[in-house]
Amino acid sequence: MELSLSESPLLATHHPCVFETISRGLWQQGYVVLENAIPPSVFATLENNFLKLNENTFSEAGIGRGRDHTANNFVRNDKIVWLENDSELADWFDWIDTLKQELNRRLFLGLFDFECHYSIYKPGDFYKTHVDAFRGRSNRKLTMVTYFNRGWQPQDGGGLVIYGADKVTRITTVYPERNTLVLFLSEDFPHEVLTTHRDRYSLAGWFRVNNSTAEHIDPPL
Ligand SMILES: O=C(O)CCC(=O)C(=O)O
Ligand SMILES: [Fe+2]
Structure with a gap:
């Protein structure tokens, strides 16, 4: 049998x-879209x-979130489940931790922790143009999204459109294909999920910075 380096979880996980x-x-x-960037074994854990x-x-x-949570079906109508950092998902959260450390080491982003949820969008569902973080009002620094769908076609809709700061200029449209990884600076990129015409399965996560000071303690999630 021939050894394939990219299939080796250890090498893939730690491959710089x-x-x-x-x-x-x-x-x-300020953003990046990559296919199959998450090591196959790590992605399989999640899937x-x-x-x-x-x-x-x-x-x-x-x-x-928390007390500020309001349902708003005009803006979004997906359904979600937050992930717990338990042993079953250890490979996933370990990889996220390595990514966090590598980004902090290279870009001095000061990323502190991470939260993520699965989403299901049914046919007809969307998420209108929004930013994930308002400057100075949120500790979300970096958004990540990945997907579980196979064989996505343009006519299936459901593209993630990333806009420039003017909320009009389309920078890119990402089709939600399995193990496509999207990362962007949360404050800088308005984005939307176009109406999907088939079930659309995703995971969205946010790396947060620690805004706690002596006067202000970030509330626990
Ligand atoms: O599912 C996507 O492509 C993006 C979802 C999103 O923007 C969000 O959950 O904040
Ligand atoms: Fe978003």
Whole structure:
């Protein structure tokens, strides 16, 4: 049997090349879109966990968290489940931790922690143009998204459109194909999910900076 280096989870996880590519993209343009950047074994951990979930456990997504949470079906109508950092997902959260360290080391982003949820968009669902973080009002610094869908076609809709700061200029449209990785600076890129015409499965996550000071303690999630 021939050894394939890219199939080796250990090498793939610790291979610096993908982190180099991501850092370079974020440094040069503030966003990056990569196919199969997440090591196959790490992605499989996530996908298997997602596939075990029952659709009934997903609940209406809202705007904001905790006390600020409001359902708003005019803005978005996907359904979500937040992930717990438990042993079953250790490979995933380990990889995220390595990514965080590599980005901090190369770009001094000061990323501190990470939160993520699965989303299901049913046919007709969308998420209107929004930013994930308002300057100075959120500790979300870097957005990541990946997908679980196979064989996505342009006519399936559901593209993630990333806009320039004017909210009009389309920078890129990402089709939600399995193990496509999207990362962008949360404050800098308005984006939207176009109406999907088939079930659309994704994971969205945010790397946060620690805004706690002596006067202000960030509330626990
Ligand atoms: O699913 C996507 O492509 C992006 C989702 C998104 O923008 C969000 O959850 O904030
Ligand atoms: Fe978003």
